[in-house]
Amino acid sequence: MKNIKIPKPTIKRLAMYYRCLENKKAKGMQKTSSKELAESLEIKASQIRKDLSYFGEFGKRGVGYDIDKLMDSIKTILGLNKKWNVAIVGVGNLGSAIANYTGLEKNGFIIKAAFDKNKSKVGTQISAGILVYDMDDLKKICKEKNIEIAILTVPASVAQQVTDMLVETGIKGILNFTPTTIKTPENISVEDVDFTISLKSLTYDIVSNNKDIYELAE
Structure with missing residues (x-):
């Protein structure tokens, strides 16, 4: 990988490319091209080639990309070739919904614990195998379970305070x-x-594509 700063939009598009490649592989495809990817994602093929060029040479002109190899490369770039231990901090409606989203584990993000200050939630499970711990035990449990990523869904008023606590856990x-x-x-x-x-x-x-809405607002 070249020693340059990669634009954040490029990283986000890589995740889109990976999902698109997954879909093509599921259809039995083994090869694809920047043109085919561009048509599927409704972006320019030149943008795809530029994004991938940050990380090396992929595919051959006139031949295209080997889907398995490109997926493996993108997985390595995005750090998806390993499992990530995740904790949810704040077990409200949003935190509970995230805990029950099966797509996380499918993509290598394993929820190991959840935390909340509401004593009535502590000790319960928000999803199969995901126990809710007291916020007072956050540092201890995060270290025990080697939590690497925290999903923060607490009220804005306490977000920085909770963030400071998470920093101390080594995430x-x-x-x-x-x-x-x-x-x-x-x-x-x-x-x-x-x-x-x-x-x-x-x-x-x-509204920018609908002048009538602008006229009504005037």
Whole structure:
């Protein structure tokens, strides 16, 4: 891999390419091309070739990509060639929904524990084999279960406080579902997920493509 900073949108597209390749493999395909991938994902083939070029040479002109080999390469790039131990912090509706999403384990993200301050939830299971622990035991349990990634679904008002606790456990990354920015040391990666921002981006696209909506708003 070249020693350069990879744009974040490129990394996100790699995950899309991997999913697309999975679908093609499930259909019995063994080879594909940047053109076929581009048509499936409705993006430019040149963008796919550019994204992959950050990491080396894949495929041959006129021959295309070997699907299995490309999937293996992308798995290695994205760190998906290993299992990741995950904890959910905040067992509300969103935390519970995530715990019951089977796609996580399928992709190598194994939920080992959940945490909440609500005593009535402590000791219960939010999904098969996923026990809810008291927040007071967060540091101890995370170390015992070698938690590497935390999915944060707590209220925004306590997000930074809980983040500081997670930093002390030695985790490597946080998937932040709280509607606030959290601060971590440079060695801990944070990925923010905010549905409302995505929805606002979606509504912008809707109104920008529909002049009638703008006229009604005037």
